Amino acid sequence: VESSIPEHMREAWKKFSPKGFTTKDEFESEAVKHIETTLARSLFNCDELAAYSGTALAFRDRLIIDWNKTQQRQSFADQKRLYYLSLEFLMGRALDNAMLNVGLKNVAKDGLADLGFRIEDIIAQEHDAALGNGGLGRLAACFLDSMATLNYAAWGYGLRYRYGIFKQEIQDGYQVEIPDYWLDFNPWEFPRHDVSVDVQFYGWVNKYTNDEGKQIVSWQDGEIVTATAYDVPVPGYGTPTVNNLRLWSSKASSGEFDFAKFNSGEYESAVADEQRAETISAVLYPNDNLERGKELRLKQQYFWCAASLHDIVRRFKKSKRKWSEFSDQVAIQLNDTHPTLAIVELQRILVDMEGLGWDEAWTIVTSTFGYTNHTVLPEALEKWSVPLIQNLLPRHLQIIYEINLQFLQSVEKRFPKDRDLLGRVSIIEESQPKMVRMAYLAIIGSHKVNGVAELHSDLIKTTIFKDFVKVYGPDKFTNVTNGITPRRWLHQANPRLSELIASKIGSYEFLKDLTLLNKLEPFVDDKEFKKEWAEIKYANKVRLAQHIQTTKGYSVNPKALFDIQVKRIHEYKRQQLNIFGVIHRYMAIKSMSPEERKKLVPRVSVFGGKAAPGYWMAKTIIHLINKVGEVVNKDPDVGDLLKVVFLEDYNVSKAEIIVPASDISEHISTAGTEASGTSNMKFVLNGGMIIGTLDGANIEITREIGEQNIFLFGNLSEDVEDLRHHHFYGDYKVNPELVKVFDCIKKGTFGDEGAFGALISGIVEHGDYYLVSDDFNSYCQTQDLIDEAYKDQDAWVTKSITSVARMGFFTSDRCINEYADTIWNIEPLDVAEEKEVRART
Numbered sequence: 053v054e055s056s057i058p059e060h061m062r063e064a065w066k067k068f069s070p071k072g073f074t075t076k077d078e079f080e081s082e083a084v085k086h087i088e089t090t091l092a093r094s095l096f097n098c099d100e101l102a103a104y105s106g107t108a109l110a111f112r113d114r115l116i117i118d119w120n121k122t123q124q125r126q127s128f129a130d131q132k133r134l135y136y137l138s139l140e141f142l143m144g145r146a147l148d149n150a151m152l153n154v155g156l157k158n159v160a161k162d163g164l165a166d167l168g169f170r171i172e173d174i175i176a177q178e179h180d181a182a183l184g185n186g187g188l189g190r191l192a193a194c195f196l197d198s199m200a201t202l203n204y205a206a207w208g209y210g211l212r213y214r215y216g217i218f219k220q221e222i223q224d225g226y227q228v229e230i231p232d233y234w235l236d237f238n239p240w241e242f243p244r245h246d247v248s249v250d251v252q253f254y255g256w257v258n259k260y261t262n263d264e265g266k267q268i269v270s271w272q273d274g275e276i277v278t279a280t281a282y283d284v285p286v287p288g289y290g291t292p293t294v295n296n297l298r299l300w301s302s303k304a305s306s307g308e309f310d311f312a313k314f315n316s317g318e319y320e321s322a323v324a325d326e327q328r329a330e331t332i333s334a335v336l337y338p339n340d341n342l343e344r345g346k347e348l349r350l351k352q353q354y355f356w357c358a359a360s361l362h363d364i365v366r367r368f369k370k371s372k373r374k375w376s377e378f379s380d381q382v383a384i385q386l387n388d389t390h391p392t393l394a395i396v397e398l399q400r401i402l403v404d405m406e407g408l409g410w411d412e413a414w415t416i417v418t419s420t421f422g423y424t425n426h427t428v429l430p431e432a433l434e435k436w437s438v439p440l441i442q443n444l445l446p447r448h449l450q451i452i453y454e455i456n457l458q459f460l461q462s463v464e465k466r467f468p469k470d471r472d473l474l475g476r477v478s479i480i481e482e483s484q485p486k487m488v489r490m491a492y493l494a495i496i497g498s499h500k501v502n503g504v505a506e507l508h509s510d511l512i513k514t515t516i517f518k519d520f521v522k523v524y525g526p527d528k529f530t531n532v533t534n535g536i537t538p539r540r541w542l543h544q545a546n547p548r549l550s551e552l553i554a555s556k557i558g559s560y561e562f563l564k565d566l567t568l569l570n571k572l573e574p575f576v577d578d579k580e581f582k583k584e585w586a587e588i589k590y591a592n593k594v595r596l597a598q599h600i601q602t603t604k605g606y607s608v609n610p611k612a613l614f615d616i617q618v619k620r621i622h623e624y625k626r627q628q629l630n631i632f633g634v635i636h637r638y639m640a641i642k643s644m645s646p647e648e649r650k651k652l653v654p655r656v657s658v659f660g661g662k663a664a665p666g667y668w669m670a671k672t673i674i675h676l677i678n679k680v681g682e683v684v685n686k687d688p689d690v691g692d693l694l695k696v697v698f699l700e701d702y703n704v705s706k707a708e709i710i711v712p713a714s715d716i717s718e719h720i721s722t723a724g725t726e727a728s729g730t731s732n733m734k735f736v737l738n739g740g741m742i743i744g745t746l747d748g749a750n751i752e753i754t755r756e757i758g759e760q761n762i763f764l765f766g767n768l769s770e771d772v773e774d775l776r777h778h779h780f781y782g783d784y785k786v787n788p789e790l791v792k793v794f795d796c797i798k799k800g801t802f803g804d805e806g807a808f809g810a811l812i813s814g815i816v817e818h819g820d821y822y823l824v825s826d827d828f829n830s831y832c833q834t835q836d837l838i839d840e841a842y843k844d845q846d847a848w849v850t851k852s853i854t855s856v857a858r859m860g861f862f863t864s865d866r867c868i869n870e871y872a873d874t875i876w877n878i879e880p881l882d883v884a885e886e887k888e889v890r891a892r893t
């Protein structure tokens with residue numbers, strides 16, 4: 053690492069480089085300085101938002117000091133780095149996390165109190181960074197937290213959307229989408245106007261032989277869009293490491309070609325170019341588990357891949373190493389197929405720009421990339437039409453064809469007479485128009501492919517990627533079961549529980565080594581401990597009840613059983629099964645005598661989640677939930693026995709209130725459809741029980757915590773195909789109890805029955821693809837078991853504590869270490885010295 057500052061002048065730098073605050077007074081001085089100078093506000097007009105800004109800026113300064121040092125340390129160490137390419141990073145709020153990770157939340161709390169503010173109110177001012185849809189994006193955020201905490205030299209690369217996931221409002225029971233402009237004031241990003249990459253689109257490919265007889269391929273003309281880097285610091289917990297998340301923002305190229313337009317008087321069209329360029333990073337596509345094949349989305353993907361790859365290559369080239377060492381220095385993980393073009397782009401850089409031979413380049417490419425698959429749902433598997441790619445990225449299409457040719461030739465050699473196999477594994481689908489199968493390209497261009505939970509990783513090997521197992525053998529495919537960061541999802545979301553756990557096991561070390569939670573097990577019979585445990589759950593329920601009161605305007609009884617399902621609304625996740633179960637319960641209550649009702653366990657059914665704006669069936673489910681709520685919640689026969697709540701605009705910061713408040717949470721996807729699920733882990737880690745199918749990570753959760761501590765129901769994934777077949781060709785009948793629920797809806801109990809017709813006919817007439825009817829009975833019976841179990845509070849708390857004690861496996865730290873060992877081949881950096889220096893100063 054070189055410096056332009058002469059050696060003898062560096063002392064001055066060292067002397068004056070900022071150290072960052074550590075005491076309350078220092079914090080206050082920093083915060084007030086920012087409020088008065090950076091924000092130009094004063095004591096007389098400092099509202100909570102200004103206090104938030106001042107606090108955030110003070111913490112940001114601190115992070116930046118560590119961030120700079122981390123980057124220097126990582127450059128000096130000159131070790132292999134990991135780059136995590138993800139179109140989504142669902143980070144949520146940053147301030148609380150920063151305060152906890154640097155260990156100065158109490159300092160800030162006292163300091164803010166001195167200045168006249170409550171820390172909770174200040175934290176609540178922050179706008180969520182919601183650059184993601186759901187599980188996939190939140191997983192990326194948990195991974196960044198773990199990579200920093202474990203001191204890996206790892207960067208995230210993504211897009212700096214001006215609009216994150218939309219805000220959801222419910223109007224007359226319907227979802228309405230509001231744009232989420234989140235960049236008004238965002239202290240957590242650093243524009244790096246000096247770090248930019250020009251990215252090319254369209255144009256044509258010129259192939260010729262130069263004077264030395266060499267084949268030259270050049271991609272010419274078209275349109276240039278500039279990618280500018282915005283860096284976001286990612287602090288680790290209890291370590292000086294602050295890693296970097298680099299997000300790219302698009303703008304029209306500032307190159308000659310705009311000036312030409314201005315000069316020739318085409319002012320308007322130059323401005324239009326500008327806007328078209330900015331559109332690329334304008335908005336996150338709001339689909340979860342669905343790909344729509346829109347050109348702008350492909351532009352986003354290439355823009356981000358190209359910028360990231362050129363940035364990575366530029367960094368590698370500074371080291372002056374040989375190209376053959378590239379994959380000793382660089383590992384790139386593809387978060388789903390969205391960044392698959394990075395494979396093609398690296399091959400293009402190496403062959404067309406750096407002059408390497410094809411085979412030499414391809415060896416480098418395939419040893420660099422790893423690909424994570426997150427779904428087996430066919431509608432989510434990306435395919436791009438050949439004409440679209442041809443037009444937008446003509447050179448890339450040629451490279452894709454060449455990759456395919458070489459791959460198919462190698463397959464043919466090994467399986468000479470299997471023509472069908474060649475067709476099945478070809479990157480190109482021979483449809484009209486032809487399509488590029490991105491998952492196949494990702495597999496062929498990577499050295500490892502992983503699923504995100506055991507069942508899912510088995511399923512990809514036996515279903516969608518079966519032929520590739522035949523071609524490559526099973527070792528290319530592996531499993532890394534997902535995890536979650538216990539810092540945000542226990543310590544930050546549930547500080548009292550975290551504190552109680554720490555008091556029992558002697559320290560907060562469990563936040564860095566979650567397996568230490570097993571030290572709780574000896575206390576499962578400790579009366580005092582159980583009482584405190586139950587009190588904390590109750591307090592968290594009171595907090596959620598208050599949130600419901602302020603946002604919905606009615607009260608729910610915190611003593612009732614809180615039953616929660618929060619996640620994206622999707623037919624495969626089966627919120628419809630849940631709401632039909634609620635209606636079933638409602639009908640049962642209505643038909644009971646007052647004596648019978650007295651024996652019931654009161655319940656609050658909480659739903660939350662967004663539907664993709666174009667996903668009509670999902671929106672119908674939201675509508676039904678809201679309409680059921682309107683009727684049930686004011687039915688005097690029901691009273692406190694049942695409440696149905698739809699919480700609007702579910703996001704990360706709301707999850708931090710909701711997750712700690714569950715008694716039971718629902719993870720009830722059709723078996724074989726939910727790749728992993730991660731909120732299941734969050735709920736159990738906070739002492740909630742689960743009702744779930746044998747799907748995704750539910751299976752491993754069961755194995756860890758024990759069958760007696762989870763409520764499983766429903767058909768198994770191996771039976772799904774036969775059941776679906778039976779729906780169409782057998783003597784299929786809808787479950788009679790479910791038919792009663794449908795009759796109740798059709799009577800108009802919840803308003804216009806026509807509004808819900810498609811939901812019913814999907815099950816009755818169109819084959820019930822998600823097996824709602826098949827699982828309805830066992831779902832309802834299991835809910836009854838839950839009521840019984842809940843009556844024995846002492847046994848319930850025992851289950852709760854036991855489960856938490858056995859959740860150590862599900863930390864994203866374990867997960868990241870597995871990726872590092874088995875896929876990336878990277879080692880953490882040693883920060884002991886830095887820690888010591890810090891302890892001394």
Ligand code: CJB
Nearest residue numbers: 187188341426427504726727728729
């Ligand atoms: N997932 O959130 C998404 N979006 C997709 O497009 C595909 C999958 C989810 O990824 C999570 C993280 O791996 C999984 O836990 C979840 O099951 C899956 O649906």
